Amino acid sequence: MIPIAEVQQCEHIWAMLPSTTSLLSPIPAGWQVLHHAILSDGTLALVTTDVDFASEWELILASDTPVDPPSRIEQLYKIGRARLLTRAAGGWQDGPVFPLETAHPLIDRFSDGRWLVVASRTRSEPNARVLAPDGALQARFMLGDAIEHVVIDSLDRIWVGWFDEGMGGGEWTVPGMEWPPSCNGVACFAPDGAVIEMPSWPEEAGLIADCYALTVVGSGVWASPYTDFPIVRFVPGQPARWWRSELTGPKAIAVDGMHALVAGGYGDDAARLTLVRLQEPGDGQDAGMVITWRMPLRAALPVQNEWAPVWEPPALLAGRGDTLHLIDDGKWHQWRVADAVTAFGDAME
Incomplete structure (x- = not known):
């Protein structure tokens, strides 16, 4: 060597x-990129939004008076829209448009064309959405707080990796489990959010x-x-x-x-x-x-x-x-x- x-x-x-x-x-005018992701087939996908988060944060940071950035930002993503784009020859291919709901969306795509959209942070509320190819909501389930990675494998199983704040599990409980899956740092789920048994660390x-x-x-x-x-x-x-x-x-x-x-x-x-x-x-x-x-x-x-x-x-x-x-x-x-x-x-x- x-x-x-x-x-x-x-x-x-x-x-x-x-x-x-x-x-x-x-990308199309009027939209900002929130997240980049590489899908299972190597396609580059973007989560974009019509909410101008960049300008809002500039105003917050430049303000001389105390503000509550989380509250102001949260109001924006509650009313904003998300739009998925995939890279195609010569530009971007339009994907579904759906309610944003979160400032930190992570995504991947199932083999049948459905989308998985996951909020990185959550306050004990289901943070994973399964969307039809046209953006229609099909399911919601919980994948825990403080998510760093979400990927879908060749069998359409969902793998999640958490950063340190999610390792304790917070208020997340799963029937039949003493500790939530996030305590393992890495966990595997079925397409409907059911926990799949993994080898021990x-x-x-x-x-x-x-x-x-x-x-x-x-x-x-x-x-x-x-x-x-x-x-x-x-x-x-x-x-x-x-x-x-x-x-x-x-x-x-x-x-x-x-x-x-x-x-x-x-x-x-x-x-x-x-x-x-x-x-x-x-x-x-x-x-x-x-x-x-x-x-x-x-x-x-x-x-x-x-x-x-x-x-x-x-x-x-x-x-x-x-x-x-x-x-x-x-x-x-x-x-x-x-x-x-x-x-x-x-x-x-």
């Missing part, structure tokens, strides 16, 4: 990483307190959660598999076979993209770092604050199956695990 420090000094290696980059067309992998990175591959998911950031594979009906990792703070993961692309990290490592090799059988082996690059993020404005980001947060950084996706500054970058392995894997043995 090439030493990481040496790789970071070799800018030409980044240029050798196979990738696909495309420019995104402007491998205790040797450390404490799970926040599902930092999550991607669906086939009928299961891969995750890299806080606190120790192992790489973990969950498939219902099978034991969990896991690998130790030295990569801290990853925000996205894509997997193909026994290799993964892991992206993101703390501070300057927010721009890190690493090709990782996994070893059988997956019961605590080390995840070997093959080679590391820097993603083309924009540098953040200098701020005298140790917590300030080094790089501007991208609009999207996510893995979906075997591909890592980055959307930033109107550009959509894609990296496939197999392409990285072909370019560098054999040479790093």
Whole structure:
């Protein structure tokens, strides 16, 4: 393997990483983007709204008098509309229009064309909606508060990953369960919201307190959660598999076979993209770092604050199956695990 420090000094290696980059067309006038998502078939989808949240927050931040931002913002999303768009050749394809209800909607699409729309935050109210392809409401159910990830697998099962505020479960109760599913950090649900039994968390992998990175591959998911950031594979009906990792703070993961692309990290490592090799059988082996690059993020404005980001947060950084996706500054970058392995894997043995 090439030493990481040496790789970071070799800018030409980044240029050798196979990738696909495309420019995104402007969205229809009068709408703002709330959320980007990569669907199961690799399609890019947007949740847009006719509510001008950006201007409202500017007014709130510029106000000299105390205001209650949550209340003002909540009123807007209660009266606003959402519109789903999917990327098509030459622009955007219109999707359903429906009541917004939340400022933080997460989405995915079932194999039959129905949509799953989930509010990231909830006050003990059902926060998942199943919409027909035309936007008609078909069902509501509860998936818990403080949701970080929602993805649908090849069997139309819903996988959810929570951030730390959701791990306690709040007031959520599920009949027959002592603790709500969110206490596991990652959980699986049927299309109607029923809980599906999952393999237990491998205790040797450390404490799970926040599902930092999550991607669906086939009928299961891969995750890299806080606190120790192992790489973990969950498939219902099978034991969990896991690998130790030295990569801290990853925000996205894509997997193909026994290799993964892991992206993101703390501070300057927010721009890190690493090709990782996994070893059988997956019961605590080390995840070997093959080679590391820097993603083309924009540098953040200098701020005298140790917590300030080094790089501007991208609009999207996510893995979906075997591909890592980055959307930033109107550009959509894609990296496939197999392409990285072909370019560098054999040479790093």
